[in-house]
Amino acid sequence: MFKGQRGWFCGSVSPDLRQFWVAEGGTISDARAADFLFSCDASHPDTLRIYQSTDYMEDNATVFHAYYLSAVANAEIKNSVTLGHFILPPASLQKEIRRKIGNFIWEQDQHSSIEKHDAV
Amino acid sequence: ANDSCSTMLKYRCSGCIAVGKSLNSRNFSKLLHSCPYQCDRHKVIVEAEDRYKSELRKSLICNKKILLTPRRRRQPSNQS
Ligand SMILES: [Zn+2]
Numbered sequence: 001m002f003k004g005q006r007g008w009f010c011g012s013v014s015p016d017l018r019q020f021w022v023a024e025g026g027t028i029s030d031a032r033a034a035d036f037l038f039s040c041d042a043s044h045p046d047t048l049r050i051y052q053s054t055d056y057m058e059d060n061a062t063v064f065h066a067y068y069l070s071a072v073a074n075a076e077i078k079n080s081v082t083l084g085h086f087i088l089p090p091a092s093l094q095k096e097i098r099r100k101i102g103n104f105i106w107e108q109d110q111h112s113s114i115e116k117h118d119a120v
Numbered sequence: 121a122n123d124s125c126s127t128m129l130k131y132r133c134s135g136c137i138a139v140g141k142s143l144n145s146r147n148f149s150k151l152l153h154s155c156p157y158q159c160d161r162h163k164v165i166v167e168a169e170d171r172y173k174s175e176l177r178k179s180l181i182c183n184k185k186i187l188l189t190p191r192r193r194r195q196p197s198n199q200s
Contacts, residue, residue: 005144035144057173057180059149083143084135084152084162093168100164 001078002026008034012041013066020069031061038066042091051090063088065106133159 003025009018017038022028031037031050039047047063055061068086075081085105089097098104134155135148143151152158152166 035146037145051172052176057176059153059173060146062145062148064145082136084133084148087135087148087165089165089169090172093172097164097168101161 001072002036005036006034007036007038009066010037010039010041010044010046012044012047013038014040017066017069020073024072037061037063038069039063039088040066042088042094047088065104067106133157133162135159135162 001024002021005026006029007021007026008029008031009021017040018028021038026036031053032055037050039050041047042051042063050056050061050063053061056063064083065086065088068081068083071081071086072078088106094104134157135152136159149166149169152162155162158166
């Protein structure tokens with residue numbers, strides 16, 4: 001599925017998601033050369049560097065939550081998963097976005113492990 | 121948003137329907153920006169990110185100006 005694609009992984013991404021990427025034909029690259037930027041934590045220093053890059057400023061770098069990969073792994077039809085639902089915005093924006101549109105899709109996967117009691 | 125067409129347009133947001141295409145971190149933001157029918161979800165994210173980016177740009181320009189303007193630092197005088 002990811003044949004010929006280069007992926008950059010933030011240190012916050014667990015090794016099994018990285019392995020899945022490679023198993024599906026993807027390669028690992030540095031952030032500048034990558035086609036895909038994956039992170040699990042918007043406030044991790046690796047990811048912060050992306051948010052402060054010229055690429056990001058010029059709309060050439062969208063960070064995606066690496067749960068996209070687990071969604072792909074669990075999907076019956078692998079390329080039916082909408083990448084666009086896994087945008088990972090900078091941490092400082094997430095609260096405001098959440099207030100307007102509710103939880104992020106990648107947060108809904110975490111419900112079993114993290115119980116949230118935020119007012120809706 | 122226009123109520124009359126928002127339901128119809130909800131399903132036409134390029135960020136939502138673009139599946140299995142050659143989308144990636146490099147072209148996604150441009151695709152969203154060029155989409156006239158952003159869904160609420162993507163609109164909110166795009167607006168927030170755009171604001172973040174413009175603030176970043178501003179602060180970079182400020183930093184550059186400070187660096188490029190040769191200005192002798194005056195010693196703060198203790199007489200006041
Ligand atoms: Zn959308």
